[in-house]
Amino acid sequence: MIKGSIVAIVTPMNPSGEIDFPAFDQLLQWHIESGTDAVVVVGTTGESATLSVEEHCGVVKHCVEEVNGRIPVIAGTGSNSTAEALFFTESARANGADACLLVTPYYNKPSQEGLYQHFKNIAESVDIPQILYNVPGRTACDLLPRTVGRLADFPNIVGIKEASGDIDRALELVANCGDRLSIYGGDDAIALPLLLGGARGNISVTANVAPAIMHQMCAAALAGDEGRARELDQQVASLHQQLFVESNPVPVKWALSRMGRISPGIRLPLVELNEQFHDQVDEALESAGIELVNQVCD
Numbered sequence: 001m002i003k004g005s006i007v008a009i010v011t012p013m014n015p016s017g018e019i020d021f022p023a024f025d026q027l028l029q030w031h032i033e034s035g036t037d038a039v040v041v042v043g044t045t046g047e048s049a050t051l052s053v054e055e056h057c058g059v060v061k062h063c064v065e066e067v068n069g070r071i072p073v074i075a076g077t078g079s080n081s082t083a084e085a086l087f088f089t090e091s092a093r094a095n096g097a098d099a100c101l102l103v104t105p106y107y108n109k110p111s112q113e114g115l116y117q118h119f120k121n122i123a124e125s126v127d128i129p130q131i132l133y134n135v136p137g138r139t140a141c142d143l144l145p146r147t148v149g150r151l152a153d154f155p156n157i158v159g160i161k162e163a164s165g166d167i168d169r170a171l172e173l174v175a176n177c178g179d180r181l182s183i184y185g186g187d188d189a190i191a192l193p194l195l196l197g198g199a200r201g202n203i204s205v206t207a208n209v210a211p212a213i214m215h216q217m218c219a220a221a222l223a224g225d226e227g228r229a230r231e232l233d234q235q236v237a238s239l240h241q242q243l244f245v246e247s248n249p250v251p252v253k254w255a256l257s258r259m260g261r262i263s264p265g266i267r268l269p270l271v272e273l274n275e276q277f278h279d280q281v282d283e284a285l286e287s288a289g290i291e292l293v294n295q296v297c298d
Helices: 021-034 053-067 082-094 112-125 145-151 167-177 188-196 211-222 226-235 237-242 250-258 275-287
Strands: 004-008 038-041 073-076 099-103 130-134 157-162 182-185 201-204
Touching: 004 211, 021 053, 021 211, 038 053, 053 073, 053 082, 073 082, 082 099, 082 112, 112 130, 112 145, 130 145, 145 167, 157 167, 167 182, 167 188, 182 188, 188 201, 188 211, 188 226, 188 237, 201 211, 211 226, 226 237, 237 275, 250 275
Parallel strands: 004 038, 004 201, 038 073, 073 099, 099 130, 130 157, 157 182, 182 201
Antiparallel strands: none
């Protein structure tokens, strides 16, 4: 069972947009040393939308090899094309990923029956644990609890990342499907109440910059130590907000560059964080006790 603080890791890039594998390896090592419980690679935060097919599969393979079994690796393999999602999921299985994260098909707005058939097809075709991913704010597609309930009957559909921002929706899933699926939070700002309400973990953007705090917060919440969990969550509460002042992963990549861990490279159509937000992201980092470098890493 994968539980705890699961980082949705960035894909470091040079200013030219090429993937910076040495920086990626350093991030992975830092997460392992900081207690991060698992890593999601090439998800939304990993800029999967602008990676080529070869890059996508290559980053998953590289991550699995670099982690070398020390923590679980969850590969983002979703697509708005069922055939492409099948390809990415099978590739992740062949490359040794521990599980896959499958976002709902974006843009083409399938019905609930279409969503059921999409995920059913992948579950029946690829023998790897699969985590559904519902994020209607990005996909214009909402996987409803009744459809999740139908999909929970497939033995290799093992969880769902619920990122609708609706805490009642997530708690409904815990109540109705929690005996068959692991429910994961997908919004850092409401991760704590979800964990206290029965979720198994949090797939986190904030963990990119504060891995130890997020691990400790999740561990405390899962152990029932609400007071300690709230104390830790308060320490990073500003980050939960400020890392979304522009589209993810723009702010978190800027934050990591301010920490000297990566360059601020990002691929079009995304661009570096607007200067008007620099101070408030810096302040959120400092309020969490994170040390900044004097200049952004080149």
